[in-house]
Amino acid sequence: MSDNKLAFEDFQPGRRFALGPKTVTTEEIIEFAREFDPQPMHLDEAAGRASILGGLAASGWHTSALFMRMMADSFLLASLSHGAPGIDFMEWRKPVLAGDTLSGHSTVIETRPLRSRPGVGMVKFRHEIENQKGELACLSENSIMFAMRQSLEMTS
Amino acid sequence: MSDNKLAFEDFQPGRRFALGPKTVTTEEIIEFAREFDPQPMHLDEAAGRASILGGLAASGWHTSALFMRMMADSFLLASLSHGAPGIDFMEWRKPVLAGDTLSGHSTVIETRPLRSRPGVGMVKFRHEIENQKGELACLSENSIMFAMRQSLEMTS
Numbered sequence: 305m306s307d308n309k310l311a312f313e314d315f316q317p318g319r320r321f322a323l324g325p326k327t328v329t330t331e332e333i334i335e336f337a338r339e340f341d342p343q344p345m346h347l348d349e350a351a352g353r354a355s356i357l358g359g360l361a362a363s364g365w366h367t368s369a370l371f372m373r374m375m376a377d378s379f380l381l382a383s384l385s386h387g388a389p390g391i392d393f394m395e396w397r398k399p400v401l402a403g404d405t406l407s408g409h410s411t412v413i414e415t416r417p418l419r420s421r422p423g424v425g426m427v428k429f430r431h432e433i434e435n436q437k438g439e440l441a442c443l444s445e446n447s448i449m450f451a452m453r454q455s456l457e458m459t460s
Numbered sequence: 461m462s463d464n465k466l467a468f469e470d471f472q473p474g475r476r477f478a479l480g481p482k483t484v485t486t487e488e489i490i491e492f493a494r495e496f497d498p499q500p501m502h503l504d505e506a507a508g509r510a511s512i513l514g515g516l517a518a519s520g521w522h523t524s525a526l527f528m529r530m531m532a533d534s535f536l537l538a539s540l541s542h543g544a545p546g547i548d549f550m551e552w553r554k555p556v557l558a559g560d561t562l563s564g565h566s567t568v569i570e571t572r573p574l575r576s577r578p579g580v581g582m583v584k585f586r587h588e589i590e591n592q593k594g595e596l597a598c599l600s601e602n603s604i605m606f607a608m609r610q611s612l613e614m615t616s
Contacts, residue, residue, distance in 0.1 A: 340525040342532055343541065356542055356577075356605075364544060365521075365528045369496040372521045376498055385499065386512055388520060390551040396544070421512075 310383035311453035312425035315412045323374035323433065324407035328362055333402055336366040349402075357399040364396040367406075367442050371433055375410060384451035386424055394444040398435060406441060408433035413445070423452050466539035467609035468581035471568045479530035479589065480563035484518055489558055492522040505558075513555040520552040523562075523598050527589055531566060540607035542580055550600040554591060562597060564589035569601070579608050 330349075337346035341363035344351035352360035362370075400406065413428045426447045433442040486505075493502035497519035500507035508516035518526075556562065569584045582603045589598040 336525075340529045340532075342529075343536060343543070345543065363528065364546065365525045369492075369521045369525060372519065373496045373498075380499065387499070387501065388552070390520070391547060391549060393547060393549060395546040 308382075310379060310450070312384070312415065312417075312427065312450040313453050314383075315415055315425075315427040315450065317412050317414055319412045321375075321379045321410045322407070323371070323378050323409055323431070325405050326370055326374060326407070327405045328366075328370065328400055328402065330360060330402040333360060333362045333366065336369070337363055341365055352401075357401075359399065359401040361402075362400040364394075367396060367400045367433070368394060368444075370406060371408075371431065371442060371444070374406070374408070374433075375431070378410065380448070384453075386421075386449035386451060388446055388448045390446065392428075392445040392447070394442065396442055398439050398441040400435065400441055404441075405436040406433050408442075417452070418449065421449070423454075424449050425452055464538075466535060466606070468540070468571065468573075468583065468606040469609050470539075471571055471581075471583040471606065473568050473570055475568045477531075477535045477566045478563070479527070479534050479565055479587070481561050482526055482530060482563070483561045484522075484526065484556055484558065486516060486558040489516060489518045489522065492525070493519055497521055508557075513557075515555065515557040517555040517557050520550075523552060523556045523589070524550060524600075526562060527564075527587065527598060527600070530562070530564070530589075531587070534566065536604070540609075542577075542605035542607060544602055544604045546602065548584075548601040548603070550598065552598055554595050554597040556591065556597055560597075561592040562589050564598075573608070574605065577605070579610075580605050581608055 345355035349360045410429045410431045417425045428447045431444040435441045501511035505516045566585045566587045573581045584603045587600040591597045
């Protein structure tokens with residue numbers, strides 16, 4: 305089964321993976337905000353309009369979680385991912401408003417074998433998420449660990 | 461009402477805000493993962509134990525969202541926050557396992573008025589979240605915008 309999955313060796317610099325599209329609904333924005341970020345501009349249309357966000361807007365952390373799901377559906381669930389140690393940076397460039405449709409891509413920037421974990425390599429990505437107007441809504445870079453195919457062949 | 465809320469002027473470098481405690485349950489971990497990060501180590505105890513995380517572990521994005529909620533409850537909802545433009549970095553240092561209790565603090569590092577938005581200032585924080593063993597589970601820095609009290613007085 306693992307043979308068909310994306311291994312460290314498959315992530316060459318420059319390779320791009322499409323993300324989305326995903327339309328964000330009012331109900332999703334409010335549900336996430338109630339649990340994790342109950343600031344008024346994420347809970348209420350009028351409060352959102354009165355804020356610098358200009359409308360009922362998703363929490364930045366909601367946008368980040370939606371981006372994670374887009375990555376999972378695009379390539380992570382079809383890979384030998386070992387997870388990520390963190391986020392190098394994340395910029396919420398534009399408000400994500402109710403009804404917006406997000407899409408984008410993850411591009412491999414660089415890769416390196418991990419000395420501390422033989423058979424595992426680190427892949428650094430640049431992630432760009434746009435809204436339906438083509439505006440950059442979210443920009444991020446982070447590194448994700450993947451098992452090497454070579455190591456699987458050696459141990460099986 | 462705004463008079464009682466924390467304004468930009470109240471965030472002096474060195475001031476600390478306690479976060480949590482928050483115990484993370486199996487059900488919460490699985491519910492978040494199903495929606496946003498359906499990788500096996502976040503959905504299934506056995507898969508978690510087999511992974512480098514060592515047990516059913518919260519998605520890093522779930523830990524981040526829980527951290528957001530801890531900030532909201534600690535000081536953001538009692539402040540004149542205008543939201544945050546992003547995250548400078550976030551490190552998921554230790555797996556957050558089912559049953560773990562998270563707590564920590566946000567410390568003001570530096571503050572500056574925003575030239576682009578008169579009456580608003582930017583406050584940079586360092587955020588540290590520990591588990592119940594005192595291990596640093598999550599480390600992050602980001603900046604959050606707050607209205608100035610002075611500006612409110614001038615416009616009211």
